[in-house]
Structures are given as C-alpha cells and as structure tokens.
Amino acid sequence: MSGRERPVRAHDLFWLVAGFSVWAGGFSALYGLHAIGCRAGWDEMDFVSLSVNRWALTGVYLAHITAGAALYLPLRAIAGRWQGESARTMRQVAVALTLAALASTIWSGAPVLVLEGCI
Amino acid sequence: MSRIPPITLHRALHAVWKAPRGPGALSAVNHSVVGRRFIITAFVFFAIGGLLAMLIRAQLARPENPFLGADAYNQIFTMHGTVMMFLFAIPLIEGVALYLLPKILGARDLAFPRLSAFGYWCYLFGGTIILASMLMGVAPDSGWFMYTPLSSSTYTPGVNADVWLLGVTFVEISAICAAVEIVVTILKVRTAGMSLTRMPLMAWYLLVTAGMMLLAFPPLILGSVLLELERAFDWPFFDPERGGASLLWQHLFWLFGHPEVYIIFLPAAGAVTTLIPVFARTKIVGYGWIVAAIISLAFLSFGLWVHHMFTVGIPHLALAFFSAASMLVAVPTAIQVFAWTATLMRGRPQMSLPMLYLMGFFSVFILGGLTGVMLALVPFNWQAHDTHFVVAHLHYVLIGGFVFPMLAATSYWLPLMTGRMPVFSVSRSAFWLIFLGFHGTFLIMHFTGLLGMPRRVFTYEGGLGWDAPNLISSIGSFVMAAGFALFVVDIVLQLRFGRRFRRNPWGGTGLDWAMPAPAPSYNFASLPLVTSRDPLEDNPRLGADIAAGKGYLAGAPRAEMETLCVDMVSGEPDHVLLLPKNDYTPFLMAGGLAVFFVLFLFSAYAFSLVGVVIAAVFGWRWLWSLGARTDPEPLDAGHGLVLPVHYAARSAPTILGLKYFLAANAAFFGSLIFGYLFLWTTAPDWPPPDILDIDLLRLATLAAGLAGAGVLARLARRANDKGDARWRMLALAGSALASLLTLAGLGALALLNAPSPVSHAYGAITMAVIGYAGLHVLLGVLFTAYALARHLFGYVSAVRSADMRGAEIWQAYTAITALAGLALIVLMPGAFG
C-alpha cells in the first residue's frame, strides 16, 4: 500500500457503520420475508424437497453473508491507505466492526437453517 | 505568548458569558445553565417517581391491603414507569451530556445553545402536563407501554391516555433536539488537535447514544401520533374491527423501547469507563475495542424489540432471530466489562466514593445481565414474562446499569459544579443504605416472580407464599428510599460545608479538570492544543496555561462568544463558531407548542393551531437571527491561525444539524412505511373493499411538481455558488411555486380520491402517508419563502450560503420521501389488491 496515502476523512466514517448496516438489512429482510411468506402460504409450497419459504429465507441469508464478506475487500484497500494520527485506531475499529457485523449476520440468521415454518 | 494576567482574561470573558439573573433567566442558553437545569429537573422527577414507588410498595406490603384501589394503583404504577423512563432517565442523560460535552471536548459551548434551551422548555412543559394530570386524578393508567386497544378511546375514554401520548411526545421533541445537539457538537465543536481517536471515550459513548436516539425515538413519536389520531379523530389504525392491528402499536413501541434501555445504559457505561482509569491511576485498556463494542451494541440493540413480544403469537422462527440477536448483545457488553477489569488489574485502584458506587454498579448490573440472558430464552420467557421476575430484572438493569453509575458520576463531577468536595462519611452511609435496600427489595422479588406473582396487580391473596417476600421487598424499598434521602442530604452538606479546592481533586487527565472549580461560565479562557488522549497528564500545568490565555481564541477581544469548530476526523481547526447571546425565542417557541398541546388535550383542535402558529413565528425569528448581511472577515484565532466565521464556512454546524434532524425524520418516515406494510400483511380484513383510485395524469403532475421543486432548489443553490443572484432568485421562486402547486394537488388527492380515513385502517394509513408528504411540502413552501426573503434582505451571498443549502436539502428530502410515499400507496393496491 504505497503512493496514494491520505488522511482519514469524514466520509471514511461510513466504514464504522457499513458492516452493521448490512446486518440490519439482513435482519429486517429475514423478518419481513418470513412474515410475507407465511401470509402468502409459501411454507406449504414445496420446491425441490424444501418449502419455498425455506428457499427464500436461506437465499436472503446467504446473500447478506456474501454482502457482509464482500465489504471487507474494499475496506482493506481503502483503510490501508489511511495515514496520520487517527489512522491506526480507525483502521482497527473499522475492520473489527466489519468482521463483527459479518459474524453477527451469520449468527442471528442461523435459525433459518435449523427451524421450520410459520408456527 | 499572551501577557495578559489570568484575572483580566477572566473578567473580560465573564462579562460576555455570564448567565442572566432574575426574569432574564428565561432567556439563558448557556450549556452549563441548561445542562444543570436538565439535571436538577430530572432528579426532581426521580424523587416523584420514587415517591410513587413507595406507594406501590406500601400497597403490596401485605395481602389484601385496602390502602389503594385498582384505579389508583393503575395510575400510580403507570406514572411510576412513565416518570422514571421519560422524565428522569432520558432527560438526566441529556442533561449530563449537555453539561459535560463542551467541558471534555475543550469547547466553550454546544453547537446550538438555543436548541438545547428549547429542548429544556419542551421537557419542562411536557413533564408538567403529565404531572398535573396526576394531581387532578386523571393520570395515564394503561401501563407505561400503553398497549392498544386498552389505551384506545373505547376502553380508556377519559383524557388519561391523551395526557400520556401528548405529554410524552412533547418530551420526545426535546430528546430529538438534544440528540442533534450532541451529535453535531461531538463531531464539530472540539478544541484544536482533538482528533476522533483522541476524544475521551465518554464522547464516543455519547455520540453513539445520541445516534441511537435519532433513530429510536421516531417510531415512538409515530406510534403516539397515530394513536392520538385514532383517539381524537377516530382513524382506526389499531382497531381490529376496522382493519387495524393492535400489535402495530407494540412493534412501534418496542422498536423504541428496547434501544431505549441501551440509550440509558451507554452513557452510564461511559461514566464507568471515565472513572475507572482515574481511580485505578492508569489508562483505559482497549480504547479501540470499546469504540467497536459500543457501535456494535448500538446496532444490535435495534434487533431485539420483539423480545418483549414473545407471547403475542409470533412464529417461532421469527422469535429465534430475536432470541439469537438478544444473546449476541452479551458480547459487546462482556468486552466492556473485561476492558474495565483489565484496567483495574493494571492499576492500583482505591475504594474512594465514586468507586464505591461503581462496585454497586458491577454487582447489580452483572446479575441483571444474567437474568436478562435467562429471559432471552424463549421457553423461560414464556414462564416468567409479566411476573415480578421481570420487574426485578428490569430494576437490576435500570438501577444497576443506570442509577448506580449516575450516582458515581454525580459524586465525581459534582465538585466541578460546586468547587467543594463531598462529605465522605455521610456519602458512604448513603451508599450502603441504597445498596442493601436495593437488594432487599429486588433480589427477593426474583423469587416472588418465580412463585408466580404477576406484575401490575394491585393486591394478592394471602397464603400463596407471596406474603413474606413482599413484606421484605417493601421494607427494603424504604431502606433504599432513606439512602436516597441521605444522598440529597450529602449534596446539601457538600454545598455548605464541603472542603474547597482549586483544581483537579481526583487526578483526572481530561480537559474537564483543566478548568478551575466551580467551572467558569466560559469553561476555558483559551482553547488548548491537544496532542494525546490525556492532555492533563502530558502537561500538568495545562490548566494554568489555559487560564493565562496561552491557547487559541484567548479571552473575548471582540466581545463575541467564540469557540472552535474542527475537521470531524483530524480535529484540525476549521472555522470559528460565534455563539448566540441569551435569547427568549426558545422559551417562547416552546411556549407556543405548550399552547398547542394543552388545547389539543382539551379537544379544542381548531384553536390548538394557534399554538403552532406562535411556534412557527418564533421559529422564523430564530432562523432569521442567524448569519449576517455582509461577508465576514476571517478572524485571528491566535498562534498565527486565521479562520473564517462559521456562517461563511462550508462545513458549518447548521447544515450538519439539519441533516441529522432529517435522519431522525427519515426514521419516522421509515416507521410509517413499516406500519403500512405491517397492516397490509398482518391485519384482518385486508385488502379493503374501497381503495385509492387516481388517474395517471394527476399522479404524473404531482410527481413532476415534487421533482421540480427539488431540482429548482438545487439550481438556486448552484446559481448562488456562482454568485448569480438573478438565477438564484428565479429558481427559488420557481421551487416555492412548484411546492405550492404540489400542495394543492395533494390536498385534492386527500379530499377527492383517497378513501375515508375513518371507515378502515387502510384509509387511515393512506391518509397518514399523504399527510406526511403534504406537511413536508408545506414546510418546503415556508423554507423557500424564507430563503427568498433572506435573499431580498441581503443575507445571502456565495459565501453566506447556508440558507440556500438548507432549502436545497429540505426540498430534496421532501421530493424523495413524498415520491416514495406516493409510489407505495399507488403501487401496493395495484400489486396486491
């Protein structure tokens, strides 16, 4: 990481909230989709041995995990160029938050994999 | 560098900054004054809430106690919960933040002193309305979470519930104001060199807390507005007979209510984080860890709201998401606790008075956290939900996680306010009475709950095994009350007899102790250059240097109230903020709102608009007083630093404040959309027979009007940037006109096309979305008209562009939300109808 080093700027604060915004999006999407699916009777429609509801939820779950993980790459590149007095701590905090958010996305959506249905 | 003696500097500054006395006190806007008012008022409400708690415990001391009847008991416990949560806990946090922030950030005041003064009056007036209802015997009586339909007009016909809805909303306005104030102050109004990562952790805690307040209060405000619309005008949002859903209220309430617990907890944890290293004589371990932990906590706490609704019949899978998320919050909490223990390990801690309260905090809070984890388990929750076990858990968290740290903080910072030290022997006895009384009351209450005693019952039969534990709880609560009384006695003694000191009695390392005590009205005679997290440790003589004017902006050479604004991240000085003088406007504007709320309470709906007009007039006057009619000269800040004045700076706090206010507004709008979708997917009798029908042409006109107003406001700002006054005026006028036409169009839509808002919840929520858009367009008209007037009177130039940027942002926000709202109400019936 050389050459284009620069100080941390106000818009870099975005990285403090990006990861958990993905978590929040995933959480709301799972909750909302589950409610809609139950209302629409998707839990009773089967598709390749699993209910449509299960497919939809698992899909959303994996999509948000992917999105959360995908944040990490640009963050590494951008945070690597930060320099100046705040750079080290900000980098640590941003990376920790992005990874923690990813872990949270995995954890709080995990019931999708084990539990069933609309009861 | 400066040769002026400190006392001369002090006199000059004090002449500019001193607080007004007598009736003029109503015009005070200084942060120390307003913060102190918040704190004192909050403690008065704490005493009132505590008195109510004593009545509760007196009633429950014996089975079949004839002391209070069901009606009185219901009012009392509802008021106890409401007073403690809305009139004590939140305002106390705001007060502490407003008082401390400039002092720990090295500033002379907050970003918007008048805004926090306005917030204080809203709080005082709203709290007074609620309190007055209790004295008149018509206090709210549906529980502090006011579940519908019990709180709807069918089952609570009197004014009781309206008092809650209107009074609490009034107080919430003050919370939103305080939150904007806190966020902007922390991000912009710091001393030179204080980068984000050199900020004291307390500032991080308050920043995160205020961010949460911006997102958490709007759902509650929305819920209150909808319920009040139902009660006043019969719009059936929550009435299952007409397509409403009573659970919508619960979602909106807990969407606020759960984050609220963390909003209360985080500043208290911030105080813990501040105090521990001071008394352990070392530095905090894991600064970065703690910042990451509190940001995670803030987010996660929004994923928990349903855990108060485990018994309402939500599918198990959905509950499992919330169960998992509510366990997850244990991790950031544990990180903080271990950072604290590691700090203690590294240091040589002493059991001084604030530390004693912290020990109380630790022991109570950890147990509260553990019972919380138990409650987060679905099967256990089904058993313990709504028993006294929950009451016990709640008080372990609230008193342990909030009251104890706040008592610690009080004993730590009170000397800064009074210039005197506490009287130790009295303080220690107070602590032990509170601590033992607390456990006597609430430890035993866990068992009462496990034995099956429900909460919110005004009496119980003897012989169920509940008699003895209840009696013990009641005795314990009186011991605790005696402890609090002694705490007050201690404060009085401290004021009269406490030992005087000059500076830094505890050996703190932050800027708050780099000023003489009692803290002067202007905080710092000059603003220091900060080069680390512990400025007072780097330079123990910092206080004297500041007082001698060795920092920036020494004294008041221009007879102005000045402080620095810095770059958000690096803390490099960016411009000079000129602060407003004392002003009656906030008081009068809040008074206008009070007129509105009181008249509304008495069902004088048309007259109540008078209050809104009064508030709007003073709001206009407030805005008008900003800025100047000529481009200002840059100011000499000392040490060769020459900075622009804030209204000529691009990153002025005003615009930032507007943006954060709009963030809260967006949360409000998002909650409204959530409400629409929630009703659509879960309420009975949807979709309704009678839906919105609108022809494409009218829709396209409306959309064009909204978009046009937004684009024209943007063009006006761009023209202004280029110094083109003619186009600035034409585009602004065009934007105002477009908004006016759109307003007429929306009015026609509401009157001619929309289904009746009273026959079905569909009509009600559709009308609410149209109303939201209409209100914003109306304000858009006012904003653009205001900008035009400012243009005519010469307040606007390419350099003084805040009015133009404000109008641009408002019109853009209006266009986006109104278009989204229209799309929703037009497309949903098409897609699902």
Add this chain to the structure above:
Amino acid sequence: MIGSLLILAMMMGLILWPFLKRHKPVDVPEALWLWSGGLAFPLIVLTALLIWGLPAGQSMLAGRTPPVATVEAEAFQWGWTFRYEGREGDTSDVLHIPAGGPVDVAVSSIDVIHAFWAPRLAGKVDAIPGQTNILRIEASEPGIYAGQCAEFCGLGHTAMRFTVIAHAPEAYEAALSAALAGDGGG
C-alpha cells in the same frame, strides 16, 4: 441458576481482586484478555444456552403430534369463556381438559389484550383481538390448576383468574357434558 451465580462470583472476584492490599499492578495483555474474556467466554456460554433453548422452545409449541383435545379460550374484560371442539355451549372461568395428553388452546379476545397463563401447565400466550393464538398445554396428572390473566387489561386485571380442571381421560367426556349442562359454571 447455579451457573449464573458462578459467573457472578467469578466476575466480582476479578473486579475486587485489584483492590486487595497485596495487589501489584499487572501488565495484563490487552489482546489476550479481551479476546478470551470479551469474545470467547460469552460466545461459549451463549452457544450452550442457545442449543439448549431453541429445541426446548420448539417442543412446547402446538403442531408436532395431534392433540387429544382442542378447546377455545375467549377473553373479555374481565373473564374467560371456554368452548370445546364438537360440543355445544361453553363454560366460564373454568376450563376442563383431559389429563395425560397435549391439549391445544385457541386463545383470542373480544376487547383488549389479555393473556392465558396456567403456570403449571405451560407458558403463556396473549389473547389478542382480531387474532387467534394456539397454545399447547398438558396436565400429566388429573387435578385442579390455577390460571391468571397475565397481560395488564384494566381495572379487573388482578381478579381475572381462572381454573383448569384436568380429568382422567376416561372420565373426561362425562365431566365435560356435566359442566356444559350446568349453567356455564363448573
């Protein structure tokens, strides 16, 4: 329970230890301390709890095995009306169920929110107007069980109690008929 007390004792020990006279400042390694105490420790405890908690919750819900009886509980301010599948009439404030098997209770309300809670038979579920919630209860032994409205519902909330009578399966039909024939009482 024991577990929480242990954790509490351990934490308080950690906190109070540095206050001892003999304590010398120790340079605890930040990363190790926070990784193990702040992350690993709660995660292990929580995973254990979650693994124990989720299936236990699932099994308490209606739906797995067919119930031996289905009843309806309708709440009002302030009392309960119980109806029985396939039977005419109702009983008020007394619910009759067969012992020894799962019974599904369909809980609803005609006015405000109440909650059906018979502590020794199952958890609780809210009675919400406009919505029906199913709760599975089971009495292993015949007997009389107390129940209580568990959501605040106004002036009569405290007194909104009910009784569940569990009959031996062979005596259930007769007892139910007798109860329904009596004027709604028990």
